[in-house]
Amino acid sequence: MFVLKPIRDFSPLRLALVIFVLSIFWSGSACNRSAETTKVKTPHAASDGPSINENPNPHQTGNPAAGRDVFRFETFGNEGFWTDAARLPKGMLDAKFTPKQALEAGLQVDVEAIEPAMRKVMEAELKTDMSPQNAPMLNDPKAAVALINANAVVGVVPKDSNGDGKLDITAGDKVGISCTICHTITDKSVFDLPGGGSVGRRVDGPAALTLNVGKLLAMAANSRAFYPNLQQTFIGVSIGRAPSGLGPDSTEADVDAYLSNPQYYPVGTFDETQDGNGNPVKNTPLFRQDLAAPYGTAGEFSKLDDISNSSYTTNLDPTTLLTPEGRQFLEMKAGPAGKQMAGEYEKILKETGVTGYPFVRAELVGKAGDPASIVARRVDNQKLLDMNAYLDSLPAPAGAKVNEETAARGRELFRTSCTQCHNV
Known part of the structure; x- marks a missing residue:
């Protein structure tokens, strides 16, 4: 159960953030009301959709073959955050996380990455009721470790951190997160758990809409490390799905309760903004990105490589917000309250023993707030362009089969x- 925290002391900094956030909320509401009451005078000609076949905001591209590896396996060093700060591998090991639980959490398993003998046993057990008696491997925490070590759990990427030429997260190797955790599924050729994950060949591009991101984040041994992306409370005011937000003194249990509650953090969503609001948004597909723009919750990015860089340098390692440039970015977004949020995050990391940050490997370029480098950092640009090319090349999946009469009525309504x- 989510624990409601008492209202914290009033401060001008919190008041500044509340005024800032509510002004955006109210202005957005006013805009929506205006749109609802405005009569359309010049409707577009009847059409089934946009007639354009090229992106009005084109982006540079590189090598699509190299881009596939970037999309699937590149972490740019964020394994430092996920292993040493959030401590996700430790949380999984402590919880005795199993392959069955991985599927229940919506994770996808790449069958082609699994060693043949293990694959044979898994395929047989997936045809049972998956109980411990009939599916011992699916209920064995060691099997989950083996799947991660094999790079078979999509988006959960092991790294040879100790340099011994082997991948073993129980022997000092770290785990990072790649883009595919939210933007890849499988073809479900081996198994599909309704409302959960699947086992099969990778299908890059479609959104992972059954992925329970909140549940996975809560499994981290230090989920407080995600603080900038969580719903917070300022002078008793909190914006989000939960009745009350979190603060710098919230416990690990408080954070886990928030993240684990699908009413507050719905399945298939991720909170991608460092603003103190509880705003998890739907995971999005990433196929045919040559036709997709702009990007971001507010459409603030016109180029694919810029929002990709933003994800790598903030969402997958939020400790960059405590660099001078990251603090400047927060203050640009929320004024004095941004400074306060940074101070609270710094307090949390100190209390939980997190040092050596930021972890992401990125070049110091540009200035804070620039779309190309919002915290004045940019990861390897060539790899971003290679990933652009790969995501441009991914085909749109086949449309769903629907009743023709129903589709005709829907077409006219549209x-x-x-x-x-x-x-357009």
């Missing part, structure tokens, strides 16, 4: 009611 905003 043409008469929706094209004002959803057509």
